[in-house]
Amino acid sequence: MRTVLVHNAAPARPLQPLIPQFSPRELGEPVLEIVSYDLRLDVDFAKARVNGKVGVTVKGAAKPFALDASQLSVNRVTVNGRPARFVFDEKRAKLKIPGVPARQSLVELEYSKQVSDDVIFGLYKSKYGKDYILATDLEPAEARTVFPCVDEPGYKAVFRLQVTTEDGLDVIGNTPWIRKEGAGGGRATFTFQETPRMSTYLLFFAIGRFEETKVTADGIDVLAATRPGQAQNCRVALEIAAESLSEYQRYFGIPYPLKKLHIVALPEYHTGAMENWGAISSRESYALITEHTSFTQKNRGAMSMVHEVAHQWFGDLVTMKWWDDLWLNESFATFMSYKMTGRLRPDWEMWGIFLRDEGFHALNLDALSTTHPVQGRVRNVAEAMHTFDAISYGKGACVLRMLEAYVGEEAFRKGVSDYLKRFSFSNASGKDLWDALGRASGLPVTKVAKEWLTKPGYPVVTVTARRGKIELSQSRFTLSGRKATGVWPIPISLRADGSERSAFLDSKNGNIEARAERELLLNLERTGFYATLYDGAGYGRLARNFSRIGPHDRAGIMYDLYLFLQAGLVKPELYASFVALCGANPDAMSTQIVTEQLMQLTAIADESHIIKGVEPEFYPPLLDAFGQEPRPGEPPYVGATREYLTSQYASVDESYARKMASLFEHFAALDSNLKAAAAIGYAITYGARAEKRLQEMAKTLQGEVDRANIYEGLCAFKEPELVEHTLELCMSGQVSRSDSGYPLFLSAYNPYARVALWNWITKRYDAMRDMYAGSQQFYLYMGRAIPMCGVEREAEVRRFLSGKRFKEGGSSVTRILELLHINARLRKRLLESRN
Numbered sequence: 001m002r003t004v005l006v007h008n009a010a011p012a013r014p015l016q017p018l019i020p021q022f023s024p025r026e027l028g029e030p031v032l033e034i035v036s037y038d039l040r041l042d043v044d045f046a047k048a049r050v051n052g053k054v055g056v057t058v059k060g061a062a063k064p065f066a067l068d069a070s071q072l073s074v075n076r077v078t079v080n081g082r083p084a085r086f087v088f089d090e091k092r093a094k095l096k097i098p099g100v101p102a103r104q105s106l107v108e109l110e111y112s113k114q115v116s117d118d119v120i121f122g123l124y125k126s127k128y129g130k131d132y133i134l135a136t137d138l139e140p141a142e143a144r145t146v147f148p149c150v151d152e153p154g155y156k157a158v159f160r161l162q163v164t165t166e167d168g169l170d171v172i173g174n175t176p177w178i179r180k181e182g183a184g185g186g187r188a189t190f191t192f193q194e195t196p197r198m199s200t201y202l203l204f205f206a207i208g209r210f211e212e213t214k215v216t217a218d219g220i221d222v223l224a225a226t227r228p229g230q231a232q233n234c235r236v237a238l239e240i241a242a243e244s245l246s247e248y249q250r251y252f253g254i255p256y257p258l259k260k261l262h263i264v265a266l267p268e269y270h271t272g273a274m275e276n277w278g279a280i281s282s283r284e285s286y287a288l289i290t291e292h293t294s295f296t297q298k299n300r301g302a303m304s305m306v307h308e309v310a311h312q313w314f315g316d317l318v319t320m321k322w323w324d325d326l327w328l329n330e331s332f333a334t335f336m337s338y339k340m341t342g343r344l345r346p347d348w349e350m351w352g353i354f355l356r357d358e359g360f361h362a363l364n365l366d367a368l369s370t371t372h373p374v375q376g377r378v379r380n381v382a383e384a385m386h387t388f389d390a391i392s393y394g395k396g397a398c399v400l401r402m403l404e405a406y407v408g409e410e411a412f413r414k415g416v417s418d419y420l421k422r423f424s425f426s427n428a429s430g431k432d433l434w435d436a437l438g439r440a441s442g443l444p445v446t447k448v449a450k451e452w453l454t455k456p457g458y459p460v461v462t463v464t465a466r467r468g469k470i471e472l473s474q475s476r477f478t479l480s481g482r483k484a485t486g487v488w489p490i491p492i493s494l495r496a497d498g499s500e501r502s503a504f505l506d507s508k509n510g511n512i513e514a515r516a517e518r519e520l521l522l523n524l525e526r527t528g529f530y531a532t533l534y535d536g537a538g539y540g541r542l543a544r545n546f547s548r549i550g551p552h553d554r555a556g557i558m559y560d561l562y563l564f565l566q567a568g569l570v571k572p573e574l575y576a577s578f579v580a581l582c583g584a585n586p587d588a589m590s591t592q593i594v595t596e597q598l599m600q601l602t603a604i605a606d607e608s609h610i611i612k613g614v615e616p617e618f619y620p621p622l623l624d625a626f627g628q629e630p631r632p633g634e635p636p637y638v639g640a641t642r643e644y645l646t647s648q649y650a651s652v653d654e655s656y657a658r659k660m661a662s663l664f665e666h667f668a669a670l671d672s673n674l675k676a677a678a679a680i681g682y683a684i685t686y687g688a689r690a691e692k693r694l695q696e697m698a699k700t701l702q703g704e705v706d707r708a709n710i711y712e713g714l715c716a717f718k719e720p721e722l723v724e725h726t727l728e729l730c731m732s733g734q735v736s737r738s739d740s741g742y743p744l745f746l747s748a749y750n751p752y753a754r755v756a757l758w759n760w761i762t763k764r765y766d767a768m769r770d771m772y773a774g775s776q777q778f779y780l781y782m783g784r785a786i787p788m789c790g791v792e793r794e795a796e797v798r799r800f801l802s803g804k805r806f807k808e809g810g811s812s813v814t815r816i817l818e819l820l821h822i823n824a825r826l827r828k829r830l831l832e833s834r835n
């Protein structure tokens with residue numbers, strides 16, 4: 001369940017430290033067009049060695065003509081059949097070829113590449129047991145490490161791929177293969193159908209032993225490819241991918257442009273999934289989900305599929321001109337994945353999950369002084385990767401939801417469809433989309449979008465009801481409490497004494513004539529990206545009406561209170577009184593959100609009387625309400641809520657932990673939503689006696705989802721040295737590389753491990769960083785762990801980080817220190833409050 005936060009890590013894309021920073025070519029001047037790539041790869045699978053030949057058809061070459069290339073040995077270049085001179089500058093990752101005429105030319109290159117054992121992107125070995133799959137993962141700038149190319153999203157081209165490798169292996173590409181011929185010496189050649197025009201980062205191929213399952217969607221083959229023995233486990237992911245494919249065809253009003261769509265489950269994978277056109281690659285825990293998988297995991301896997309299928313149009317068919325619109329690509333797919341999954345699985349409560357996983361997380365980060373506008377200037381690829389973090393994606397998705405509510409669902413759909421039709425097989429920018437939405441709705445979308453996207457932060461709306469008037473006032477909200485300015489155009493919705501109203505607040509203050517004596521609630525269904533601060537009378541009204549307030553609105557109230565608690569705008573007692581109200585008024589979404597909040601508060605101030613005091617009013621009544629055991633026919637999110645409650649309550653209450661420990665004996669057969677709690681209970685109850693068995697399971701269990709539950713246990717020990725063993729385990733090479741982040745991430749929530757985790761980070765910082773070299777994940781984990789485990793030693797953390805420099809994975813040293821300071825201040829306030 002805690003891996004819900006890992007989910008937010010999913011947008012993080014790899015960084016290639018060996019690649020210098022790239023800037024966009026000047027599009028259009030001089031006119032350079034890549035028509036096609038003829039890519040012939042001769043792959044020695046056993047040695048993981050590639051001999052490649054690529055024919056690049058170029059129109060109107062720039063002078064001097066240069067291709068992007070890195071980590072390749074280029075042996076020979078010809079231009080229009082004649083040998084040509086070339087200069088390969090590995091440091092700049094450029095291959096310069098003088099003398100390419102400015103008409104259509106064919107530039108052919110012969111090269112070789114040795115696939116490194118250490119990388120987990122580009123062309124890499126995705127290992128399982130003693131075997132592996134050779135697979136590509138090329139976003140944003142890794143295509144150049146596989147073949148020389150113009151590796152920018154604006155340079156779309158047609159790809160003709162041919163792969164020769166050992167007979168008996170399968171090869172999967174973006175398109176179906178149209179020919180398989182013997183190539184002599186026990187080898188075979190696969191020739192793939194030519195792709196439509198597409199960007200280099202969307203190219204995909206994988207070579208290995210696969211098992212396939214197939215369904216069809218409106219006549220299109222949708223296939224899941226897994227390593228042998230896993231095909232039966234991909235049914236859930238495959239089905240929702242196929243259903244969403246059909247549904248998107250209708251929603252966008254554009255047929256899916258390829259002949260087939262693959263879901264390729266890769267045993268080692270360093271992010272969530274990737275939208276390669278026609279061949280989505282995915283980590284196994286997202287693709288291998290079954291009816292028995294816990295709802296949280298199932299939901300995450302299914303949504304990830306629906307997200308990547310949305311990209312097949314938004315991202316693949318129409319692609320951003322340059323990486324500065326990466327946020328739009330991701331925000332749109334994120335927003336659509338909730339919308340579409342909600343449509344296909346109405347009982348999954350998708351908008352509640354949207355608030356929990358996207359909206360609230362973005363509100364927290366966007367209230368830091370280290371925030372940034374969603375849309376900013378991006379000079380190069382590395383900068384784009386740094387800038388686009390949970391703020392960009394989460395807030396971006398929230399702004400899209402707010403715009404949809406503003407223009408209406410049908411105008412939104414029409415605008416998106418017009419945009420996609422107009423720029424099919426080509427590139428576009430954010431402005432093109434806003435203009436299309438504006439045309440479809442007749443509203444000033446470009447202007448409103450610009451205000452929300454180019455300004456950092458968001459407003460808090462302060463609301464007071466007085467003498468038949470509702471007075472509203474907006475200012476920028478900051479967690480530090482620092483004064484900040486800013487006025488946003490806010491579509492306001494509210495309910496006062498039973499009647500619903502809407503208004504548009506685009507100045508600092510505004511009034512609405514309405515009586516609100518019994519009831520006043522703003523931001524209905526939480527479609528607006530702003531927080532609402534009520535006065536004392538306002539919170540009194542909300543408390544009295546709490547049982548009648550809907551789940552999304554309750555979740556919103558709890559979230560705003562949590563923000564204000566961190567900022568010191570409300571007293572811990574007020575927050576705790578609303579936690580108790582949630583305990584007395586069970587609903588799934590606010591239960592999950594408050595459980596997450598309590599988890600964070602326990603991590604930084606478990607000794608607080610006010611937090612300890614409210615636990616009995618929250619967990620036991622809700623466990624009674626949602627039940628300790630699955631009930632036949634219950635909605636799926638009830639099971640998920642049980643997972644939240646049982647695992648967190650087992651972490652904070654020893655007698656409950658003992659009860660859960662007794663379930664661990666039957667771990668394999670246990671209901672998936674109870675597995676985390678059983679592992680946590682087992683670890684807490686048996687301590688060192690539980691360690692060996694849990695470690696063994698982390699090493700040997702086949703499913704990543706089950707292993708994630710085991711790590712919950714391994715990080716929950718109350719003996720700090722045992723947590724340290726878990727952290728060491730992830731560095732030992734004995735566990736799958738997909739798992740190595742779990743311990744660092746999960747142990748941050750264990751207050752008993754606070755000191756041990758901090759000491760371990762200081763000791764193993766360099767080794768961890770090296771282990772993750774080239775990926776943002778390390779910084780992302782640091783960004784989570786340090787603000788929590790460093791909460792009692794702010795000065796020491798400051799000293800430790802003072803020489804360190806990073807700005808990856810949405811974390812920077814300044815942001816970590818700011819979060820740490822906010823947590824330390826909150827800890828102090830919580831410890832001072834007596835209940």
Ligand SMILES: [Zn+2]
Nearest residue numbers: 307311330333
């Ligand atoms: Zn995406």
